[in-house]
Structure formats: C-alpha cells, structure tokens
Amino acid sequence: MNRRLGLAAALVLSGCATGMSEEECAGANWRAIGERDGLYGETLEKLDERAAQCGSFGLPADIEAYQAGRERGLRRYCTPDAGFDAGLNGRPYRGVCPPPAESAFLDEYDIGLRLYRLTxxxxxxxxxxxxxxxxxxxxxxxxxxxxxxxxxxxxxxxxxxxxxxxxxxxxxxxxxxxxxxxxxxxxxxxxxxxxxxxxxxxxxxx
CATH class of the missing domain: 1.10.287 (Helix Hairpins)
Incomplete structure (x- = not known):
C-alpha cells in the first residue's frame, strides 16, 4: 500500500502543467523532463509540444536526453502498481507500454479504473x-x-x-x-x- 501511495504521489507531481517558460527552457534538464513524462505515461507528442514551446524562444530540446529519460520513466510506469494508480485516478492509458509489460499493466489498470468509476x-x-x-x-x-x-x-x-x-x-x-x-x-x-x-x-x- 505504501509503495502505491508513493507512486501515486509521484504521478500527481509529474502531471503538472506542461507549459515551459523561456527561463525553464534555458535551464531544462531534458533527461529529467523525459523521465517525468515517462512516469506519467506520456506519448512522444509531449516531446513535440515541449520542443515547440522551447523552439519559440530559439532554444532547442535535447531530444536524445529526453528520450533516454522517458524510457527510464516508462520502465517505472509500465508496472501493475502504476497501472492500478492510473486507473484509480481516472487517467487515460495512451498505449505506451511494450507488449511484455502491457498485459499486466492493463489488468491492474482496469481494476483501478472500475474502482474509480464506482467511487x-x-x-x-x-x-x-x-x-x-x-x-x-x-x-x-x-x-x-x-x-x-x-x-x-x-x-x-x-x-x-x-x-x-x-x-x-x-x-x-x-x-x-x-x-x-x-x-x-x-x-x-x-x-x-x-x-x-x-x-x-x-x-x-x-
């Protein structure tokens, strides 16, 4: 239970608004940003959004670092516990987990989602x-x-x-x-x- 509560808190924190200011783009740790997005189950469209935001300030995104971080975040996201938490909070699943992990993730996601809907x-x-x-x-x-x-x-x-x-x-x-x-x-x-x-x-x- 404590493990799930900790993961839920991390997911909530990672789900903050994605708009990036010029200052944030200038000092961005793209690996950490990618890891947070991966932990939240975001698709690569989120990278496109962030790159466009920073590009509007003439600041390029570090795509390689972002993708490396996102893959690390996805490894934590694509687990049964994270699936349950995503469902429990009514968040959509965006099809980001690889086949070996997706089945177990979705089993728990469906359980959490049903509990969310009944609540x-x-x-x-x-x-x-x-x-x-x-x-x-x-x-x-x-x-x-x-x-x-x-x-x-x-x-x-x-x-x-x-x-x-x-x-x-x-x-x-x-x-x-x-x-x-x-x-x-x-x-x-x-x-x-x-x-x-x-x-x-x-x-x-x-």
Missing amino acids: RAHESAIEAYEDALDALESRRHGLRRARAKLRSEDLSDEERSKLQREIDRHRREIDRIERDLPRLSAEIDSALGRLEDYRAFLRRRR
Whole structure:
C-alpha cells in the first residue's frame, strides 16, 4: 500500500502543467523532463509540444536526453502498481507500454479504473441528492416570499394573478422534488453498495 501511495504521489507531481517558460527552457534538464513524462505515461507528442514551446524562444530540446529519460520513466510506469494508480485516478492509458509489460499493466489498470468509476458514481449520487435539497430549499424560500407579497393590499388583479401562478409553480416543484428524494436517496445506497462490494472483492483478491 505504501509503495502505491508513493507512486501515486509521484504521478500527481509529474502531471503538472506542461507549459515551459523561456527561463525553464534555458535551464531544462531534458533527461529529467523525459523521465517525468515517462512516469506519467506520456506519448512522444509531449516531446513535440515541449520542443515547440522551447523552439519559440530559439532554444532547442535535447531530444536524445529526453528520450533516454522517458524510457527510464516508462520502465517505472509500465508496472501493475502504476497501472492500478492510473486507473484509480481516472487517467487515460495512451498505449505506451511494450507488449511484455502491457498485459499486466492493463489488468491492474482496469481494476483501478472500475474502482474509480464506482467511487465517482457514489459521489455523483450524493451530489444529485444534495442538489435536490438545495433546489427544494430554494423553492420553499420562493414560495414563502411569494405568499408574503400576496398578502399586500396594494396589488392589482394582474399582480395577484401573477403571484398566484408563481406560488403554484413553486408548489409543483416542491411536490416533484419531495417525490424524487426517496429515489435519489436509494441511488446513494445502491451506489455505495456496489462500491463496498467491489472493495470487498479487491480485499479478498489481494
């Protein structure tokens, strides 16, 4: 577990923005840059981007050093642990691992990716429920405000009619949201159940 957490931290750090300033290009350690990109599973298109950025300042990229560093980074990336971490964080796999290592990488990547998707499904279900609660409170507030306005004696018939229609709209939406809350709550429970089942499966598997 500690090994995976350490690798995950390294991947996060290597995933920072790739834009390079003139100062960064002038002092670039291309071997180290290549190693970071390899550790993040980047294709050689990333080298093209970096070379173009530095080329715009008249500073060439050291392609040989970059490629040597990238190959070293890929050797660390193309492992089962890194595959699991990439999937767990929802990162795309760009087909950079050689055939001997790719199969084991993808096996763990798929496991991590499924865990990521189940986690996101649970989080999304919670967000949907909380959004519904916020909408319900907003409608209730709107209903109270419209009712308070309707009590005013200085209203024309048209204004009263307009407020009554607004009150009716708020009531309909309140009824709709209140009817929907049990379903949204059940979706949270269902998503959590699938997530916990998969976590239990992984504990047994490992």
